[in-house]
Amino acid sequence: MTQKxxxxxxxxxxxxxxxxxxxxxxxxxVRGVDIKHPEYAPTAAHEFEVLDLRSEKNCEIxxxxxxxxxxxxxxxxxxxxxxxxxxxxTLHNTLINVNMIKAARENGAKRFLFSxxxxxxxxxxxxxxxxxxxxxxxxxxxxxxxxYGLEKLYMEKMCQYFSEDWGFPTRVVRFHNVxxxxxxxxxxxxxxxxxxxxxxxxxxxxxxxxxxxxGQQTRSFxxxxxxxxxxxxxxxxxxxxxLNLGTDELVTIDQLVDMVAEVAGKRVVKxxxxxxxxxxxxxxxxxxxxxxxxxxxxxxxxxxxxxPTYRWIAEMVAGESKRPATQQAAE
Numbered sequence: 001m002t003q004k005x006x007x008x009x010x011x012x013x014x015x016x017x018x019x020x021x022x023x024x025x026x027x028x029x030v031r032g033v034d035i036k037h038p039e040y041a042p043t044a045a046h047e048f049e050v051l052d053l054r055s056e057k058n059c060e061i062x063x064x065x066x067x068x069x070x071x072x073x074x075x076x077x078x079x080x081x082x083x084x085x086x087x088x089x090t091l092h093n094t095l096i097n098v099n100m101i102k103a104a105r106e107n108g109a110k111r112f113l114f115s116x117x118x119x120x121x122x123x124x125x126x127x128x129x130x131x132x133x134x135x136x137x138x139x140x141x142x143x144x145x146x147x148y149g150l151e152k153l154y155m156e157k158m159c160q161y162f163s164e165d166w167g168f169p170t171r172v173v174r175f176h177n178v179x180x181x182x183x184x185x186x187x188x189x190x191x192x193x194x195x196x197x198x199x200x201x202x203x204x205x206x207x208x209x210x211x212x213x214x215g216q217q218t219r220s221f222x223x224x225x226x227x228x229x230x231x232x233x234x235x236x237x238x239x240x241x242x243l244n245l246g247t248d249e250l251v252t253i254d255q256l257v258d259m260v261a262e263v264a265g266k267r268v269v270k271x272x273x274x275x276x277x278x279x280x281x282x283x284x285x286x287x288x289x290x291x292x293x294x295x296x297x298x299x300x301x302x303x304x305x306x307x308p309t310y311r312w313i314a315e316m317v318a319g320e321s322k323r324p325a326t327q328q329a330a331e
Contacts, residue, residue, distance in 0.1 A: 003028070003029050004027075004028050004067045004068060005028065005029045005030075005031065005065065005066045005067050005068070006029070006030050006031070006066060006067065006068045006069075006070060007030075007031045007032075007033065007063060007068070007069045007070065007109075008020045008023065008030060008031070008032050008033070008045065008070045009033050009034070009053060009062065009069070009070070009071050009073035009096075009100065010033075010034055010071075010072035010073035010074060010115075011032030011033060011034050011038070011043060011045055011048065011072075012032070012035065012036045012037050012039070012043075012050075013034060013038075013072065013073075013184075014178070014180075014182060014183035014184060014224070015115070015175075015178055015224060015227060015228070015231075016032070016070075016072045016073070017040075017041070017043060017182055018182065018224050018225075018228050019070055019072065019228050019231060019232075020043055020044055020045040021043070022229075022232065023070075023232070024044040024045065024046070025044075026232065028068070029046050030044070030045040030046050030047070031045060031046070031047040031048075031049065031062070032045035032047065032049070033048070033049045033050075033051050033053065033062045033073070034048075034050065034051075034073065035050065035051070035052050035053070036050065037050065038182075040182045040316075041182055049061070049062065053073050053095075053096045053100060054095040054096055054099070055099070056099045056102075056103070058099075059096075059099040059100050059103035059104075060103045060106070060107065062100075062103070063100070063103045063104045063107040063109060064107050065107070066107075066109055067109065067110045067111070068110065068111050068113070068235060069104050069109050069111070069112045069113065070113050070115075070231065070235065071097070071100050071101075071104075071112065071113060071114050071115060072115045073096055073100070074093050074096065074115070075088060075089050075093055075096075076089065076093075076117075076148060076189070077184070077188065077189030077190070078188070078189060078190050078191045078192065078195065079212070079278065080188055080276070080277050081188055081189050082145065082147060082148040083146075083147075083277045083279075084277075085147070086146055086147030086148070087147075089147050089148050089151070090147050090148075090150065090151045093148075093151045093152075093155075094151055094155075097114070097151070097155040097158065098155075098158070101114075101155075101158060101159065101162055101170075104168075105162060105168045110169065111169045111170075111171065111235060112159070112162075112168065112169065112170045112171070113170070113171040113172075113173065113231065113234065113235045114155055114156070114159050114170065114171070114172050114173070115173055115175060116152045116153075116155065116156050116172050116173060116174045116175070116242060117148070117149065117152045117174060117175050118134065118174055118175065118176045118177070118244070118246065118283055118285065119144060119145035119148050119149030119152060120139050120142075120144045120145075120149050120152050120153040120156065120174065121134045121138055121139055121144065121283070122138065122139070122141065122142060122143035122144065123143050123144070123145065123280055124143050125138055126280035126281060126282055126283050127280070127281050127282075128281055128282050129216050129217060129218045129252065129282045130218070130250075130282065131218060131281070131282030131283060131284050132284075133248055133284040133285055133286035133287075134244070134283065134284065134286055135244075135286040135288070135289070136174070136241065136242050136243065136286075136289055139153065139156075139242070145280075156172050156242055159171075159172050163240055169240065170240060171234050171237070171239070171240060171243075172240075172241070172242040172243065173231060173234050173242070173245045174242055174244050174245060174246075175222070175245055175246065176219075176220055176221075176244065176245065176246025176247070176283070176284075176285045177191060177192070177219050177220060177221045177222060177283075178191075178221075178222050178223075178224055178227045179191060179193035179194060179221050179222070179223060179224065179305065179306075179309055180223050180224030180227075180305065180308070180309050181224075181308055181309055181312035181313075182224075182312070183224070183309075185197065185313045185316060185317075186198055192219065192221075192253060192256060193256065193260070193306065193309060194313060196209070196211075196253075196256060196257055196260050197264075197309060197310045197313040197314070198313055198317055200257075200260050200261055200264050200266060200268060200310075201264065201310070201313055201314040201317040201318070202317050203266070203268070204266075205265075205266045205267055206266075206267050206269070207266070207269065208268070208270075208271050209257070209268055209269070209270065209271065210271050210272075210273055211253060211254070211257060211270050211272050211273070212273055212276035212277060212278050213253065213272065213273075213274060213276065213278030214272050214274055214278075215252060215257070215270060215272050216252050216253070216254065217252065217253055217278050217279065217280075217281055217282065218250050218251065218252050218253075218282040218283070218284065219250070219251065219253070219256075219282075219283055219284075220246050220247045220248055220249055220251070220283070220285055221246075221249075221251070221256070221302050222245065222246045222298050222300075223298070223300040223302075223304075223305035223309075225300060225305075226247070226298035226299060226300050227245060227298070229296075230245040230290075230294075230296075230297075231245070233294050233296060234293075234294070237293060237294060239293045243289060243290055243293060244285045244286060244287060244289065244290055245285075245290065245298070246285035246287070246298065247285065247287075247297075247298045247300075247301075247302070248284055248285050248286065248287050249301060249302055250284045251302060253278075254270065256302070257270060259302060259303055259306050260306055260310055263303075263306050263307050263310045263311075264310060264314070
């Protein structure tokens with residue numbers, strides 16, 4: 001039997017790095033592509049190409065000779081970044097996505113998975129902390145997160161049209177707040193669990209941390225191991241409509257801070273800054289369709305998943321503090 005080949009775009013990033021490792025263990029011959037190499041650990045991919053996928057030619061190179069394409073590459077980050085960088089995010093991701101799906105079809109890929117986001121959901125459905133879990137059909141009438149959410153929703157429709165008009169098999173997965181080790185934890189693009197873990201790791205017992213918003217905004221968070229398994233299951237399924245991939249364990253940001261502090265063994269003082277971006281008031285995943293399609297859903301509870309996440313980030317923060325000041329300044 002011929003070994004299946006898989007392309008992971010964004011393989012230098014958080015989810016893509018984990019996915020490449022997972023697919024190698026599943027017996028795929030894996031090609032990783034990104035604008036950068038993985039930052040925190042070597043990739044397990046059999047091939048790794050540094051390519052800027054905003055270029056049509058580079059997308060043609062990346063997609064040549066592969067069976068499955070897991071398209072995760074994107075210009076993205078936490079709420080601070082996506083609310084302050086709408087023009088570059090929309091421009092870069094539109095170029096990446098359109099060039100990728102066009103090249104994938106022209107190069108004869110057998111299946112194409114696009115990583116979308118819960119940011120596609122209407123903001124008018126996310127105005128309360130006790131938000132009703134979001135169903136896939138709730139995406140329309142549309143009112144997505146400006147910039148990042150809008151371009152994700154557009155690409156979802158592009159996948160639909162390629163499938164309906166040209167018979168090109170696509171899969172669409174809507175991520176809900178993925179966290180875990182080997183993810184961005186500083187620099188402005190990190191998500192809430194990583195940012196909070198970094199802040200708590202960097203203060204003494206009884207120290208103060210800044211929280212964006214009043215701390216009562218709610219989210220659900222999915223550990224990267226569940227995310228990777230879900231991606232693989234969705235790719236292998238026969239379902240070609242968008243699917244939520246997240247947990248339905250709703251917590252406030254203050255509760256998330258308390259969990260991280262407990263794992264760290266520290267008492268913390270919360271200082272809320274309501275002038276900073278906090279995104280929608282509440283967001284949660286309705287997993288009914290995911291359970292129906294896959295007979296599976298993410299299983300790792302937040303308190304369990306925060307343990308390895310915090311420990312890894314704490315090690316990274318401790319390592320940074322031990323570097324000479326001149327080296328830190330140079331970087």
